[in-house]
Amino acid sequence: MTFGHEPPELIRHRFSYSGRKFGFDVNTLRLPNGAEGDWECIRHPGGALCVPLTPEGELVLVRQYRFAVQGRILEFPAGTVEHSENPEQTIKREIEEETGYRGHTWQKLGQFFLAPGYSDEIIYAFLAKDLEKLPTPPQQDEDEDIETVLMTPRELEAAILNGEQVDAKSISSYMLARPFLNFNAYR
Structure with missing residues (x-):
C-alpha cells in the first residue's frame, strides 16, 4: 500500500508480544508533528478476503463463531496472509477451506x-466469480465453527439494514464489489 511514510521517533520501547496470528507493541513515540505519547499497536501480516459470486448470482458467505464478540457473525471468506503466501494465494486457499467453493475468475477490488x-x-x-462447488465438503480447522450461507446481494443488504451482525471488512469489500454485481440479473 502506498501512503506518505513519516515514521515516528522511538523514544522508548515498553512492551512486545508475539502470538500465533499477530503481535502487539507498546512504545513511547514522538510523532512527526512533535507530539509525544504512548501508543499501542497490533502488528498483523495482513488478511485476504473475497466476495464470492455464484453463476446464479448468489453471494457465498460464512456465519462464523467469533470468541471476541461471543457470537456468530456473517462474513465473506477471509484469512490471514501466511509468510509463504501472497494475498491471492491466501484467499484461493481460504475460500475452498471455509466454503467448499473454488473461484475460477478473480478480480482485485482493492486494499x-x-x-x-x-x-x-x-x-x-478480491471478487471471485465462476464458482464451482467442490465435491467434498470443506474440512474446518479445529478452532473454527463455520456455516456456509448463500444470499443474493439484496438479501445481504437487507440483513445488514435489519441489524444482522456483519463484520466491517465484509461490508467494505461488498461495497467495492457492488459495481460489478448485476442486481437485475438475479432474483
Missing part, C-alpha cells in the same frame, strides 16, 4: 487498513 487507529493490518479484497 484497505482494517483499523488504523490501533493496527497495521491491511485487507486485500
